[in-house]
Amino acid sequence: MTARLLLTVLFLVLFAVFVTVNWSAFIAPTTLSLVVDTVQAPLGLVLLGMLAALVASFLVYMAWWQGRVLMETRRHTQELQAQRVLADEAEASRFTALQTSMTAELGRLEARLDVTQSEVMARVDAGIAELRQAVQDSSNTLAAYIGEVEDRFERGADPARTPRLT
Secondary structure, eight states: HHHHHHHHHHHHHHHHHHHHTTTHHSSSSEEEEEEOOOOOEEHHHHHHHHHHHHHHHHHHHHHHHHHHHHHHHHHHHHHHHHHHHHHEEEEEEEHHHHHHHHHHHHHHHHHHHHHHHHHHHHHHHHHHHHHHHHHHHHHHHHHHHHHHHHHHHTTOOOTTTSSOOO
16 A cells, blocks of 8 residues: 555544544534524534535546546557657668668679679789790790700800800
């Protein structure tokens, strides 16, 4: 129980004990003025009835107020749910846009990679061709030098008179 409810119950019990102990005073008749007329009635019971009417009206007001609060809370909950749905849809559309963008970017990168790879392969092929040509030229030059040296040895030429190859 909350402290407020406990305090209310304690107050009601004390009030009931007070009324019970003083019941004879509550039912004692007295003359009451109604401004236009006078009446003989027990003042305690009249005041007790007025208190009961006040408490009853307070309870009705509290029930009405609680109903309004519950309806307002329900309305806010529905609005929050609608906003949450909108946010989820926006997030989903952002993810879709991001996926589309990333797919496009990956396609562009793949195309660039293919172009770069073909360019590199062309350069490597050209380099290999140049290297083969250089090896072939070097091989031919070396073969020519070796043939010339063999020729000189076969003819018995004097190496001192032969010009040097550089």
